[in-house]
Amino acid sequence: MILLQAININKYFGAKQILKNVNLTVQAGQKVGLVGVNGAGKSTLLKILTGQLTPDDGEITRATGLTLGYLAQDTGLESERTIYEEMLSVFQPLIEQEQQLHKLEQLMGSEVIKQDTTRYRRIMDQYARLSDDFRNQGGYSYRSFIRGVLQGLEFPEVDDNSPVAVLSGGQKTRLALAKNLLIKPDLLILDEPTNYLDIRALAWLEQYLQSYAGAVLVVSHDRYFLDAVVSTVVELEFGRATTYKTNYSGFIDLKARQQENLLKRYEQQQEEIARAKDFIQRNIVRASTTKRAQSRLKALEKMELIEAPNQQKQVHFSFTIKRPSGRDVLNVSDLSIGYPGVELARNINFAIERGESVAILGPNGIGKSTLLKTIIGQLPPLSGHIRTGTNVSIGYYAQEQEKLDPGKTVLDELWDDYRLMDEKDVRTVLGSFLFRGEDVYKKVSELSGGEKARLSLAKLMLQQANLLILDEPTNHLDILSREMLESALIDYPGTIIFVSHDRYFLNKMATRIIELTPTGTESFLGNYNYYLEKKSSDQHEPGSKHPEKTQLGKQSYLASKEIQRQERKRLKRIEELERLISDTEQDIARLEGELEKPEVTQDYEACLKISEELSAAKANLDAYLEEWVMLTEND
Structure with a gap:
């Protein structure tokens, strides 16, 4: 359809x-x-x-x-509204149905209504139909559904009542x-x-x-x-x-x-076409061959021409270095990062050698960008040490291009940093990043996110630094530009440290992954797919040569054992919840069947008791489903 x-x-x-x-x-x-x-x-x-x-x-x-x-x-x-109120608004029809069901339950418990058998049965029928529709529309699980979606998109990080x-x-x-x-x-x-x-x-x-x-x-x-x-x-x-x-x-x-x-x-x-034109040119004026040449000319005029394949304009650039760094590029020891009064992560330990391409991974808010800013000196460390190696020169790409001056033109933004370059050479560089003609006179404030990203990459390329520190370099870039960036970085002879949520980029670029947590770091040699395999198997290689694994080995082991214990507990609870959900659903079906029996509809006390049991069972089912969604959403 x-x-x-x-x-x-x-x-x-x-x-x-x-x-x-x-x-x-x-x-x-x-x-x-x-x-x-x-x-x-x-x-x-x-x-x-x-x-x-x-x-x-x-x-x-x-x-x-x-x-x-x-x-x-x-x-x-x-x-x-609050976050949760806004999400609840999606289910307003169900909320109104729920309220109607409660009203009907109250009516069914009324002594006056019980004495009117015809009216009582009409209310019972209405309740049964509404209850079935409510269940079929997801009335008993919509609150769990809200929790599951908010958790999946990581809204537990804020209070639902915010x-x-x-x-x-x-x-x-x-x-x-x-x-x-x-x-x-x-x-x-x-x-x-x-x-x-x-x-x-x-x-x-x-x-x-x-x-x-x-x-x-x-x-x-x-x-x-x-x-x-x-x-x-x-x-x-x-x-x-x-x-x-x-x-x-x-x-x-x-x-x-x-x-x-x-x-x-x-x-x-x-x-x-070239052969035909050559034949026509050589034979059109000769009496013996002019008919053949005219025939060729007619065939050429009728020919359906194939258009040359169009090619998208692409950025084209490469990263070079002025001089190589020493073998040891960066050493971070016992580092704590954050802001005054707010520690984001501590016990950060790692060493990076020349030629590595290292990805920093971790959830939002853990401090990945803060770590990069601390390494380049834009933020002071809360404690610990950062030591750069011999001849290390750093080029930094900011996530939101905040280093660009919104009041400058594209041409001046680049030329002001490299005043010794000729204007022709500056324009040539900008042309490689698709800034051509009048585009170079556009204000930075008028640029799209993709254009700002390309301008920042142009400035980074001209630095010729031997250590590139990149914070979300693929943000705002289209796929062709991302592929060109990947090609340029793969051929880059220096060292790279980067943060990215682009898993394709991670997989292609990373030779090592450092996972950042609130209490330390852990290294994984290999690309993103290898990191996923190691995480899923929970079998990290012993005897790593990287200092962070040596220093945090005991803590990692104890943390791993605790994680395994919690996982066994979680799986056991899921199994228990699934049994409870099944049993409760059977109880609800049984109770609803009881309410429809003629002998029950005519017995006020029995009807009230069953209705109360039914309400309690539905409340229990809602609670079980909500807990089940919370425990299984990361499976």
Whole structure:
């Protein structure tokens, strides 16, 4: 069944055409990824699909009664309610049903109503129908569902009773995502839903969307996420849409083969045209061959020309160093980080050698960015020591590009830091990062997130530092730019320390992972997939040469044993809860059956007793389900 269809959509902004005869179809239950470079028109298309923009030409058709949820990019939820109240508002019809059930229960317990047998039976019938509908609509589990979604998107970090108004912009965006998930629309349209999610929340969202019964149309630059969630990819390129029935990795392979075949056919045709033109030129004036030449000319004029494959403009750069560092690049010992009166993490110990590419992992709020800022000296350590090696020069990439001056032009932002460069050379560098022509005179404050990221990378490249410290370097970059960054960093001859939530980037770039916790650090030699394997097996290699494992070995062992004990306790409780849920559901069904018996409906005392037992059983079931969701959401 087709839920949503875009037919020959065209959209202009001024004289510039953004969308050209775009066609897109979303079927029931389908998971579709919408991809393309920054500025390709993805968000514009989503706004047209959701009715926020009107196309200049074309038609949007929706299935009758379609329910649609839409999360705009970086748009947070605004509300005067608390977090929990805002989530409860999704289930207002169920709350009203619940209140109606309580009223009916009170009526059934009324002595006056009991004496009116006809009225009493009518109320009983109404109660039975409403109770069945309430159960079928999820009335006994919606509170647990709210808890599960808030925990999955990591809202236990704040009090449920906190006002929405006090949340940060990123938290409001996460809350808007949570509300859309709770609504469970037929079609969920998400524009960059992975923004502001750490790795654990990303994994939870992937699992949720994989099992989501409705359809999903998602824009994302997270390749790992796209591979896990979508089965169809629609690419917007040069204003046109092309559909591929595969996940993101399959789309890349298919497109590469298509481009290769198209280029081959184009080159063959160009050779054929060149031969024909040469023959025509040599034979058109000769009487004996002029007819053959004219025939060739007619065939050439009728030939359906193959267009040369279009190539997206890509950033193109490389990182070099002025001089190499010593073998020992960085040594961190007994470090505590945070702010005056607020310690985020302590017992941080690690050493980094030349040529390593080290990823710092940990949940949101643990202090990853704070650690990087402490290493570069932007923040003082609360205690402990940081020692850099011989000839180490540091280049730092800030997560939000806060080092850029919003009042400067793009040209001045770069040129002011490198005054000895000729303007031509500065422009050449900026051109490599897609700042061309009049773009170099744009104010930094007018730049998009992706443009600011590219400008920051341009400045970083010119530093020629031998230690790069990168805080979320792929944020705001489209997929092509991320791939170019990966290529540049892989060829980089220096040392890299980075923080990233981009698991594809992590997997490709990391040669070692350092996990940051409130009480210390632990090293994992290998990339992100290897780290996941080691974490899941809980069998870390003994005898590590890294000092942090030596110093924290005992603590790690004791912590591991405690984790194992807690895990056994958790699994035992889950098993017990599943038995209790099953037994309670049987009790509820039995009690509801008892209430329908004629001898019970005519016995006030018996009816009241069973109704009280039924209410208690439903309350118990709600509590069991809520605890079960909390214990199983990380499985």
